Amino acid sequence: MNIDSTAVNILKRGVEFDTKKRYTEALVCYQEGLQILVDRMKGECDDDVKKYLKVKIEEYMDRAEIIKKLVLKQKETGQFHEQVRIENNSTGHSYKTLFGRFLDKDVQYVIVEDPYIRSFHQCQNFLRLSELLVKSCSNLRRIELVTTKDNKSEGDQTKWFTELRNDLARYEVHFIVNYSDTLHDRQIILSSGWIIKIGRGLDFFKAPENKFCLGVYDLDLRQCHETVVDIVHSKHVKQS
Structure with a gap:
């Protein structure tokens, strides 16, 4: 499935940061990549592409929400590093x-x-x-x-x-x-x-x-x- 290469590169970078537990950097990448995908989906006419984009957007949004909660919890407990x-x-x-x-x-x-x-x-x-x-x-x-x-x-x-x-x-x-x-x-x-x-x-x-x-x-x-x-x-x- 051909989706925006810029978004793919940004999201891949986000995953790399996520894996290294550099969560705040991962969040920035996820948010930037998601915005590109959302804009792409709004202008997409092909239903199959739109469905694929919707799945990917939900996938990365879910991960971003998990990270937000994780960072918030670590901040509250003084464990963020x-x-x-x-x-x-x-x-x-x-x-x-x-x-x-x-x-x-x-x-x-x-x-x-x-x-x-x-x-x-x-x-x-x-x-x-x-x-x-x-x-x-x-x-x-x-x-x-x-x-x-x-x-x-x-x-x-x-x-x-x-x-x-x-x-x-x-x-x-x-x-x-x-x-x-x-x-x-x-x-x-x-x-x-x-x-x-x-x-x-x-x-x-x-x-x-x-x-x-x-x-x-x-x-x-x-x-x-x-x-x-x-x-x-x-x-x-x-x-x-």
Whole structure:
């Protein structure tokens, strides 16, 4: 039976995520693939094709509902844990791809704990994350960064944060920076309860080969260092 190849590829990817217990990623794929199938069925004239599509839609909808309930139960019991292993030199791991599905209207504040938001490219990574947060979280009101001071170029670090603070204020987002000399853990805490722990923090992208190659601006095309991303959920997220 010939059905939309785009939907097939997306749903296959969903099944792969499902098998690896990366349930929230599987849900995104199932929802996207299902929408394509539903649209296809609406415009289909062949009754046999429509019946086939209806069966497939119900099959994937049932699985999606099971996953939703499973994720909800794990969140309620504090047992949710999703892990993503980023291989050395792999691509397709922008911040949006990694955890953009958790950035929505429920996020009112974000706490980023990362000791290495100091050098120019590290601060640019944080800027990219801030852009994503502002675009994705319609009710965002505060971003808090906990990091360490750069003794070599503290003046530049302070200047960059001040400029970002002024710009975020235009979007009615308050930016707070706190410094810690003992900070080691790296995590992104969302007020909605999701916590994203990246082994290397925000700085897991390799430097581009030159200034005119793919991946300079689109981080999904940038090669990465090996690292592990753990995603958990807590009903009692840290308050700032």
